Amino acid sequence: MSDEAPLLDTLRSICGDAAVLTGGDMAAYATDWRDMFHGKPLCVVRPAETAEVAQCVAACAETGTAIVPQGGNTGLAGGATPDDSGTQVIVALDRMTAIRRIDPVGMTIEVEAGAILQTVKDAAGDENRLLPISLAAEGSARIGGLIATNAGGVDVLRYGMTRGLVLGLEVVLPDGQILSRLRHLRKDNAGYDLKQLFIGTEGTLGIVTAAVLRLVPQPRHRATALIAVPDIASAIALYARAQDEVGEALSAFELISGAGLDLVAEHMGQTAPVTADWVLLIEAGSSLPSLREAAEKLLETAFEEGWATDGVLAESEAQADALWQLRESLTEAEGKAGGAIKHDISVPITGIAAFLQEAGNMLRAVAPEAKFNVFGHLGDGNLHYNVMNVTREDAAKVNAAVHDVVAAHHGSISAEHGLGQYRVAEWARLASQPEHDLTRRIKDALDPDGLINPGKVVPKRG
Structure with missing residues (x-):
């Protein structure tokens, strides 16, 4: 009997034999969604209620066994993937769905x-x-x-x-x-x-x-538009006006590069009704019936001020969904084109144009053959700045270069995807010493033995 057998027996007694997976049954849980990180867990345990989770965690704590919590395994930073030691237990919550x-x-x-x-x-x-x-x-x-x-x-x-x-x-x-x-x-x-x-x-x-x-x-009315803009400055000017004209009804203000739409057209067969170097996907929702009139007024202003060169306002739910499908297809199209080094960054909104210029200049020096797929949430300063056509040898240099420009603009290297294990080293490189110290003190206070998702967010010791 192996040393791990007593713990496996305990976990089976808590959750039932069928809820403890080993061997090939663990494959779907041991790899992240992007297929970047591949682990080798001791087992996967699938508790059905909170009491079972607590008992499993207590059993692992008693044996000094590390735990990796996992939900839908859709993360983009490897935060739910175990290491390859064969000693960590994945606690999957996919049975707790009530x-x-x-x-x-x-x-x-x-x-x-x-x-x-x-x-x-x-x-x-x-x-x-x-x-x-x-x-x-x-x-x-x-x-x-x-x-x-x-x-x-x-x-x-x-x-x-x-x-x-x-x-x-x-x-x-x-x-x-x-x-x-x-x-x-x-x-x-x-x-x-x-x-x-x-x-x-x-x-x-x-x-x-x-x-x-x-x-x-639940908003009763929806207005969705796809607008071509001549440059980033115009996009930001239009965003400022949208806040005045549409106000709290404005729910999404997305930036998409023309290069990204080209990828969607080539690899997904979806053609945008407008084309430009930069395109905005804007949506507002409201319970009030005057929403469409406000959206039409915003578009008129955009053309009058020269902030827009072309655009469409969806006439139906189906047309609105089709515009959003262009946005949602960007990542899949990028994957079909060979993938990219992904950056989930945020900078102050008024600094986006300067960031894009500086990051582009730096990357052309570091990786001259690089191509870019830039899209994201312009309205909250979050861009997915993805760099394509880069050799594996240049990947680390590209990653560091982008993050250095982000830091210079007082931004964040992880706007919404998390650090996981993918960005933890870069956070360690760029964070201040007080940030390091306080992060470590909080981790040690709640998890003194370092058994809950080790190596994620908080750098490993020594």
Whole structure:
């Protein structure tokens, strides 16, 4: 009998034999979505309820076994992938999918961490409410992972990051204790806001097992436009005017490069109705019937001021969905074209034009053959600055060059995807010593043995 057998037996006794996977059954859990990181776990355990998660964590703590929490395994930074030591246990929450409670008047929903985002959104929609988290992976991403990574998406401009939608959490701590603060409250200043310790920390301080999320009214009207702009300065000027003309109804203001649309046309067979070096995809939603008139006025202003050279305003839901399909196809088209070195960066909005100019100049010196697929959420300063046609030998230089320009602009090297293991070394290189010290102190306080998702977010010791 191997040394691991007693722990496996314990986990089976907690969750049942069928819920503990070994050998080839672990393959789908041991590799990240981008196929960049490949691990070799001891096993995958799939608890069905919070009590089982707590017992599994306690059993691993007792044996000094590291744990890697995993939701939908749709992350882009390797944060849910184990190492190749063969000693780590993946705790997968994909069986914990219950929607426990919906309150359409208080506009809250309580769900388990394994619930799929689209399923939760559908349940809210049945009550004429909206959970305003929108991203390409919403058909497979799970609530616990979205909270652990503080997921962004295309609705951040109006509704904020996932952090702003979390009212309460249930979390299993590294020693197996259950912290239950599932409060359906908008106001709660009684002591430290402990849930913030677990939002955006990528499962390195505890495992989220359930959450109370804030809902918003379901918009009745939608206006979607695709607009060609002559340059980034015009795009930013149009964004400023959109805030004045459309105001709080503005939910998405996306920037797409012409090169990206070319990839979509070549590899996905989808042709945009407008073409330019830079294109904006703008959407607003409201319960008020005057939305379309406001959108039409904004487009008229854009043409009058020279901020737009071409554009279309969707005449139907189908046309709006088709415009969004162009945006959602960018990543898949990029993959079919050979992939890219991905950067999930944010800089102050008014500095985007200068950032793009400086980053482009630097990369042309570092990797002259590089091509770019730049797109993202212009309205909140978050760009996916992806560099294609780069050799493996030049990848590290390209990565560092982009991040150096980001740092010079007082930006972030991880706007919404997280550090995981993909960016943790770059964070360690660029973060200040006080940031390092405080991060380590928090990690050591909650997880003194370093057993919860080691090597992610917080650099390994020595």
